[in-house]
Amino acid sequence: MSDEDTDRLRARLREIEADLAALRAQRDPPTGEPQDFGDAGADLAAREERDTMIANLEAIRDRLKDRLEEA
Numbered sequence: 485m486s487d488e489d490t491d492r493l494r495a496r497l498r499e500i501e502a503d504l505a506a507l508r509a510q511r512d513p514p515t516g517e518p519q520d521f522g523d524a525g526a527d528l529a530a531r532e533e534r535d536t537m538i539a540n541l542e543a544i545r546d547r548l549k550d551r552l553e554e555a
Contacts, residue, residue, distance in 0.1 A: 485551075485554075485555040489555075490552065490555050493548050493551060493552055493555075494552065496548060497545060497548045497549065497552070500541050500544055500545045500548070501545065503541055504538060504541050504542065504545070507534055507537055507538050507541070508538065510534060511531075511534065
């Protein structure tokens with residue numbers, strides 16, 4: 485792997501780490517306040533979507549780290 489490829493992977497890794505930090509910061513515990521079914525469902529869907537995005541970014545991050553270690 486060339487130095488340029490390594491630099492590109494490291495830059496992408498930094499972007500992913502920043503995205504992960506931002507997504508994790510958005511995780512708030514449920515308020516415990518009563519909600520109607522629509523609001524509760526929307527909140528649950530948003531939480532699940534965020535958790536899926538975090539899991540996907542973590543997987544990409546791990547693959548990038550593996551590639552950098554091989555270099």
